[in-house]
Amino acid sequence: MANQVLVTQLGIKLDLARDDLDHPGMTGLWDRLYERDRQLGAMRVPVSERGLQCAGVCLDAGVVAWMYLRERGGQRQAVHERAEDEARHAAPISDEHKAYQERIIATAEAEGYPAGSEVRTPIGSGRWIQTDTLVQGEDGLRIGWEVQLSTAARKGPRSVRNRASKARTHGITPAWHTDREDYSRRSDTQWTFSNRLPARVIAKSGGLRVVSGYRVLDFWRCDITADLPCPDGPGRCWKPHATPKPRDVLFDDLVRKTAAGLIVPLEYWSGSRMQRFWLPADERARYYDAFGVPAPQDADEEQRSERGSKAGPTCRPRVVLTSTGRVLDWRDPSHWSISAGACRYCRQPTNLVDDFGVHMHKVCHEAALNADAA
Template sequence: MANIVWHTKFRIHLDLTPDDLGHPEFPDLWETIYRMDRMYAARGVPVSERDLQCGGVCRQAGVEAWMHLRLRINGRREAVHEKAEDEQRHVLPMSDEHKAYQQRILRAAGEGGFPGDSEVRTRVGRSWIQTDTLIEGTDGRRIGWEVQLSSAGAEGPRSVRARAAKAEKNGITPAWHTDRADYAQRHDTQWTRSNNLPAHVIAKTGDLRVISGFRALDFWRCDIRALYPCPHGNGNGNGVRRCGKHHATPKPRDVLFDDLVRQTAAGTIVPVQFHTATKRQRFWVTSQDRDRLDELHNDDSQMPAVQQGESSGRASHNRPTCRPSVTITASTLPASRPAMSGGTHHTLVPAQPTAATSETNTPSAAPCAESSEPSSTPAQKDTGLPAELVALQRAADSERSRLESLDDNEERRRQRLEWYEAAAEVQEAVTQYAHDNHLNRFDVGQRLRQIVRTPPTTPQA
């Protein structure tokens, strides 16, 4: 379909968007052309003989692409290509970032045990729905992920509400993701947003943070101690100020993209429509918050009960794709750690945000909690890390130092391979240690390099 049509006999371009088709000097131009096209169709005249060609992409490419007109029930005017290959010329090629998001959604869902596929066509009566990535969740739940990035154009994707409503009508929960702030501010569906990142960063197994589109609901009583203004007031000091009822206020929360994919498929994160006095918002919340919100709507005279539920997620050990909030320092690492081969695991709050179901009220706090005090080696007491890690890092740094003193190209090549193998061994050990102790792998590696490469201070006499 296209909005610009070339009339071969009138020798003019027709823009189907405005009522006058871009030619106010010709009244009733649409009625005349559309009535003529319908008469051609009734007489069986081929599309190639109806005087209408694509006047946009096809004409610019030097291709004669014949078209016919169509009028939707909602009054939308459309020009349809005769051949499918001409229609495909108007479809923008999928960007590398878009492909990376599709691969990441499938990988994250697969790790949670949820199968899926990309570019899925679902038959709906006489038409069909095409979904970027369709994930099959629990209890017959289907999540249809649609990715709209910066390449979608300044005006953004059109007919989002219509596409989302059609998906919902046929049992698919729409999940639209973007990297544009203006798209994320729309409320035609539940939008989520991450930072604008290159494809290789999106595709890697780091922690991709969703910075918009997920909310935590704060439930409160409207009395003189309330921190929020009463939703029933008019905002100018007149009318109802404190109604005494209970309300809910959505507050933004970050969530990891992989957790969002898995938990929407599992049903622990669900879409809601939140109504205010002036507008309707659409976003994602935990299923516990959704249930409490339903209770509040049924009876706003009492506070809905807090539903005790086990947290369905944990902080990730992977290096963050977006910005980390905390960096491990000597003060944040305990004085002792279990040995790499075994021992009691310690629970440290890593730099990345916890799962979306967390009820943390102060996201900036990152306390360290230890369950027990195992025995420690002297190296652990001095550095906070096992002696094995320190020795491996020093060995890798030693191989790198030897490389700098070589002049022969063949010797440098062999030494570079030795250095790469030593560095890979360090990374493998750091990854295993971070996994066993529930720490952030990137922060552990950074702390290890800082310990090894910082010269010891000589005490003054």
């Protein structure tokens, strides 16, 4: 879209940012032009024959770009007929952005992986996905690099979340890189972050370091020997956990190994909060073996319903203690066995054991003791 429109029949330019279109003496000018354009559209007159041209960036570039008029949400808009003409109005790609694109391509191609910039991937019905830099990796793997050094939308069809989700849906693994530290804390995709550097440094073949977005997992059991606190609450749960730990990685290695499938993305839940990051493929496989493969998530904590309550559920049942029977204290670690066995009473598997090491559920044993007492 554009704010400057040339009406070729009248030889005047319109400024859509002004209420009077910059023609105060021509009352009702917009209404007349808009109604005429709608009528021509209804008669299937091509946009190129309606006499409206972009008088902004396109005209300055010596390009004839035809437009049509519309109203959206009470706003007057002039829309380019062709998407490439509208794209001409976008902010020019910075030297730093170009340097990153060139470095990704050079690194990938040096490893034998084809790569290209501003690649359009057809997705049917005349639509496509345009990727900053697309790397064709091992076994059909496609890594879609998006270098985001300017403001990135959080909501809407052009938001990072939507664009990353769209890429994943059509077989492209999104890889977003930035030099803005605040983006590295977002969870709408797997962000990687490097310090802000000039284009000449980014273009060098030296060690460009990624300082955020790549991690390894520390696998541990939550018992009395653990150094880390239990992530699920106070005390010890005696369950396995995996804690992500930040690691630096060279940008070139990240490009190579994501294409080779040796570094992969992970969606990691910590309580109710999701984290998205990259990690070695063997560690993701171990994580999935231990905790299962999570269901795909397109929404994170920041994108959940704005009307949803952050408080706990109000339907939580109230527990009323009416029994005065015997209650056992099995909080000591000696009542937990690493290997499971059949409960003495119900024969269902359990890791709990009594004072003599016999497998049984605490509630089953309490019920038996209280039944004997009765």
